[in-house]
Amino acid sequence: MQGPWEAYPYQVGMMDCMSNDDIQEVTLLKSARVGYTKMILACMGYMAHHKKRNQAVWQPVDEDATSWCKTELDTFIRDCKALQDIFPWWNSRSKYNTFQQKTFLTSILHIRGGR
Secondary structure, three states, X not given: OOXXXXXXXXXXXXXXXXXXXXXXXXXXXXXXXXXXXXXXHHHHHHHHHOOOOOEEEEEOOHHHHHHHHHHHHHHHHHHOHHHXXXXXXXXXXXXXXXXXXXXXXXXXXXXXXXX
16 A cells, blocks of 8 residues: 555554563564554654664565565655655665665664575
8 A cells, every 4th residue: 555654543552562662572463454564664664763773674584575675665665754864775776775674874674584
């Protein structure tokens, strides 16, 4: 889905837990199609933009990591002006913008597969 995203009320509490420094681990028992990927992306954007933290995300295999980067992460950055401000390479070929790593002005996001 293209364009702005607004969290459903049930997602807000989960994202509050993900971004709370006093909570070290968040475990969710969830069904399919509850917007979990969008919540993770929103939390990652918050951590990069506001908390300026390095992050890592893992997918089951390397091909999944590349696919996730193309379909989810790159479109998230494209649609989020605040992230474009700290990621000036978002729409260009650069050593700072690869499928394995996004280097923001404030932090780094590593994207890895399980291999």
